[in-house]
Amino acid sequence: MIGLDALGIAAAALPATVAIHHALDRAEATRWRNVGFWGVFAILLGAGPWLPDLLNGCLVLAMVGLATWGLRPSLVVSSDRPSSVRGGSWLFAPALALPAVTLAGTLLVPDGRIAGVALIDPKQVSLVALALGALVALLLAIRLTRPPATAPAAESRRLSDAVGWAMILPQMLAALGGVFAMAGVGKVVADGVTSVIALDTPLTATIAYCVGMALFTMVMGNAFAAFPIMTAGIGLPIVIHRFGGDPAAVAALGMLSGFCGTLMTPMAANFNIVPAAILELRDRFGVIRVQWPTALLLLVFNIAVLAACGFSGRIS
Numbered sequence: 230m231i232g233l234d235a236l237g238i239a240a241a242a243l244p245a246t247v248a249i250h251h252a253l254d255r256a257e258a259t260r261w262r263n264v265g266f267w268g269v270f271a272i273l274l275g276a277g278p279w280l281p282d283l284l285n286g287c288l289v290l291a292m293v294g295l296a297t298w299g300l301r302p303s304l305v306v307s308s309d310r311p312s313s314v315r316g317g318s319w320l321f322a323p324a325l326a327l328p329a330v331t332l333a334g335t336l337l338v339p340d341g342r343i344a345g346v347a348l349i350d351p352k353q354v355s356l357v358a359l360a361l362g363a364l365v366a367l368l369l370a371i372r373l374t375r376p377p378a379t380a381p382a383a384e385s386r387r388l389s390d391a392v393g394w395a396m397i398l399p400q401m402l403a404a405l406g407g408v409f410a411m412a413g414v415g416k417v418v419a420d421g422v423t424s425v426i427a428l429d430t431p432l433t434a435t436i437a438y439c440v441g442m443a444l445f446t447m448v449m450g451n452a453f454a455a456f457p458i459m460t461a462g463i464g465l466p467i468v469i470h471r472f473g474g475d476p477a478a479v480a481a482l483g484m485l486s487g488f489c490g491t492l493m494t495p496m497a498a499n500f501n502i503v504p505a506a507i508l509e510l511r512d513r514f515g516v517i518r519v520q521w522p523t524a525l526l527l528l529v530f531n532i533a534v535l536a537a538c539g540f541s542g543r544i545s
Contacts (some may be wrong), residue, residue, distance in 0.1 A: 230341075232350035233355050239360050241275030244268070250386040255304040266295040267389070270397060281495060287317025289401075296394035302386075319373055323366040330365050334358025340520050365545075395499035399451055406454030415461030418445070422463065431472040431540050438463045439532045442483050443490035451494030459483065478539035486531045492524035493517060 248267035251260045267287050277285055279475035333359050335494075349357050371381070389396060422441065430432045441463060445455035464483055468474040491497045494517070501516045512518065 230350055231348060232353050233356070236356055236360055237277065238275045241271040243271075243389070244274065244381050245271035247386045247389045250382050251302070254303065259299075259301050259303075262295055262298060263300050263302050263390075266292055266300055266394070268453040269295075276515065286397035292394075292397065300390075300393060302390040302393075322373065323370040326366045326369055327359075330362030331355065331358045334361060377508055391501065392503055395503050398497075398499045402449060403453035405450075406449070406457045409454070410457035410461050415458045416461075417462075418458060419462035419466070424520055428463070428467055431468070431474070432536055434463065434468045434472055435474075435536050435539070436532055437481055438468050438479070439486040439528060439535065442487040443493075443528055446487040446490030447494035447496065450491075450494060450498065452484055452491055455487050455490070456484055459487075472540060474535075478535060482531045482535045482539070489524040489528040490493045490533070492520040 230278050241539055244267040248264045248271060251257065251267065252264040254260050257263070269292050272280075273285060273288055273292075280288075335355045338349065338358075339351075339352055341347055341351040341354050343349075367381070418441070422428070426433060426437055428437055438459060442452065442455055442459045445459055446452045449455050460480070460483060464474075464479055470474055491500055495502055495514060501520075502513060505513050505516050510516070
């Protein structure tokens with residue numbers, strides 16, 4: 230049955246490809262440093278579930294050490310060939326294929342059964358569909374642009390090197406959020422909030438949860454790190470259990486509220502600082518300055534939708 234383990238192996242293909250491409254570049258002065266970083270990342274994604282926890286932790290520390298030492302990859306020239314590309318509007322097909330295949334797979338195979346056979350873990354149908362969508366998008370892009378055979382690997386390395394160690398921030402921060410949740414940080418946060426604000430109605434609990442998700446995300450730099458803490462502290466015990474909030478709506482809109490915080494913080498370096506550096510913007514915080522009004526409006530919208538639809542008319 231296809232589940233998270235299989236998806237981890239599929240995800241490991243990207244850093245493994247980048248590591249191999251670095252290893253074959255004999256002209257790069259720091260190639261083994263880069264091979265080590267991306268190779269260890271591939272091992273963690275693909276084999277992490279079967280490795281001892283202590284070894285996984287040591288591998289993560291090895292990645293941190295290599296990133297601190299400095300990867301400093303050599304420049305890879307883009308393999309784009311604009312003059313040879315023909316297709317007009319069809320060039321949008323790869324980008325549209327990803328959400329289309331993901332949505333189709335989620336709706337058409339909700340229980341993971343294909344032709345009556347249980348092939349996919351029902352809990353991971355959307356992720357499997359997303360991986361399939363990425364593969365379809367890649368094949369369509371290759372078919373439309375007809376690049377050199379080595380172009381996908383070269384472009385994977387070029388873009389991965391441009392982002393650098395910030396690419397692993399979501400996974401690292403999500404793991405940090407899990408550690409904080411297990412350490413009881415969620416309860417500490419909930420006690421602190423309830424000591425200041427009386428969460429005695431569904432509306433106040435909704436505001437505290439959504440705004441807390443945004444603020445905590447701004448501090449930690451990633452909604453995945455904030456989610457287990459705020460959900461364990463306020464979302465689950467108060468919004469869901471005490472006031473009967475719909476778990477799906479609370480989780481979805483809570484995470485989306487966290488993403489509002491992502492748009493407003495330099496701590497989310499891979500979203501807000503790295504793009505500014507890649508685009509060579511004069512203002513390193515230019516991305517945040519453009520995003521924050523939209524983020525605040527979306528946060529208010531999330532609160533309103535959850536208040537109106539997440540409690541079956543029990544808001545007061």
